[in-house]
Amino acid sequence: MGKLSGKVAWVTGAGSGIGQAAATALAGAGARIVLTGRRVEPLQVVADGIASSGGEAIVEPGDLTVSQTVSAIADRIGERFGRLDILVNNAGLNTRLRRWDQLVPEAIDTVLAANLSAAFYCTAAALKLMRARRDGVLIHTASWAGKFIHPVSGPAYTAAKHAVVAMSQSLNMEEYGNGIRSTALLPAEVATPILDTRPVPPDQQERARMLQPDDLGDLILYIATRPASVCLNEIVISPTWNRMYQL
Template sequence: MVNAAEESRRLQDQVAWITGAGSGIGLAGAQALAEAGAIVVLSGRRAPLLQAAAEGIVRAGGRAEVEVLDVCDAAAVAATAQRILARHGGRIDILVNSAGTNTPRRFWRDQSPEGWRQVIATNLDSLFYTTHAVLPAMRARHRGLVINISSWAGVHHPKLTGPAYNGSKHAVTAMTETLNMEDGIHGIRACVICPAEVATPILDTRPQPPSAEERARMLQPQDLGQAIRFVAELPAHACVNQLIISPTWNRMYIDSL
């Protein structure tokens, strides 16, 4: 029988690499995985934010490391993955791709080629770079989990997020399933989590940012952190291919009534 302590530390000593870990869903996921016993490696571009996040995890009794990284730089991603693998005996057990962005000028009438490239590079290209970097080690160990944060816009077609965001998030959803197609036989699982509105800093990039009252009704980062932990704690023979989660007060439905 599994006791309560073992139940709460199911990921003991597993190595989890999280991108976009300085805030929002990435930070909440790192905190939840650390609570479950994982050694979390936090990546993002802002060193002070990452260091503060890591210190908070350590104060709470977890283990955290920092790897400052621009996930849009393929060479830097590969080098970072190699450093993590070298420190941890060739292991990255869990990869959480949570880096994401959008632009205020996001519609066909106002989005520039530069804005398009920024969104696609962050939301899609970076996920390829990180996954490509960890797959050989996962295949060698015949075990591994990739969790990609997509969006409600990765399964539906909301107008408010724009063509670059919608296109990138649909691509993430499709790309994730190709991992299960090819690498399930190697013991590797992939899950795409598709949340509707979450009260994270990316909302500030909207042409009309939501009010505090509206944000309070949305999913909170900790909700997604718990979803990430749920997927990670399932036994290795179980794969959640896709998880769609929304606020009960779902403006994606309400605004269409």
Template sequence: MATLEGKIAWITGGGTGIGRSSALELAAAGATVVVSGRRREALDAVAAEIKSAGGTADVEPLDVAIQAEVAAGGAAIEARHGRIDILVNSAGINAPNRFFKNLTAEAWDRVLQTNLNGTFYAIQAVLTGMRERRDGLVVNVASWAGKDHVYFTGAAYTASKHAMVAMTMSLHLEECMNGIRATAICPGEVATPILKGRPVPPSDEEIGRMLQPEDVGRSVRFVAEMPPHVTINEILITPTWNRMFLGGTDIAQPR
């Protein structure tokens, strides 16, 4: 497998969770990493962590839900680094009140705007350069909820992740002849800060059994290190103690 020396990687949602772990892994493989997100202090901490380990990183603060900010951010990264070779779309949210009985139109729009539209905006920002070079990789961090129907993730999140998986395949269908690869990574439960927004947060014991962010980060690196003639279309990765099969009191549908 090829190394990532000399590659420029842009990670949205790069300040925490899966985005942070993906940034650390890609930097360890030799890529120059740019992390984006809404909180500058979190981004600076990730960049400092990468630099302290001998890697190269900088930050591009933005809100993926705002198309103008994403377009400007992508242009700024290309101006600084000359190109973007790898895009990892890891920014994502859910609504605490996520079921039809309490889901508002505003919450629906906020989840879809970040998870789905934000992913599209970032792809749109890198495609022109990738087409010109006839090379590029887009990794979309979707979810088990993008492959199945899960009660506790709610309608908006589930819809956004199903759409992200479909959009990933559309991107590959349309752009593979231009050397552009697209991968959807669909994790089961991951111990990230988004768990705190659940109506009933899981216990520490259950969190310890889940996938950890670095597990998914290593999957992103695996995809990125494949040679250009290889595309990993999808990865479905779950905890061995898989509560999608086993259930749990905090994720059970009330009767």
């Protein structure tokens, strides 16, 4: 029996990178996984990989910037499983247009919606299921940019991730009486596909020295398996080779 046997985890941005690693790690500990992202195909690959290892995963694709879509997915989770124990709020993106002299309203809206509005919608939907059981763990992939101002991430992404950290702190202020714990996860550079949207994407040698998705998957599993009496409010993690001190 795994540490998470009988529990249900909803992982967003689950088709690649941190989301894929988190889903695989949580499934390996016995959790049943709900995989959400915009594209069905990569989600199905992750689900098939979990199934081949003896786990259980279902695919619930959708655009999480649409509140009605989020609510419908959460309703189906409740109908199918009758519970939700873990939310990994991981969906997000960035734009190549990162400087104030480049930003246009469409880019601003896209970044804020994907990184902040979607996180709020998923959290609000998850809380309805968690409050019913007076238990739950919320894990939000923020960013190093959620704590430190740095030009690499751009102002829209940085502002959104700062807000996600504030959102997580407010959850712990309001929901501790319901047994619900929230963790803001703030990684520095991680070798995931989001790096491809940088104005100058890092090369493979640089990516090899960054945090890897499995590093975050292992950490998310650790957070999810803490006793109900423990709340890890905020975790800042970086590779030893941390270019954020220099860039």
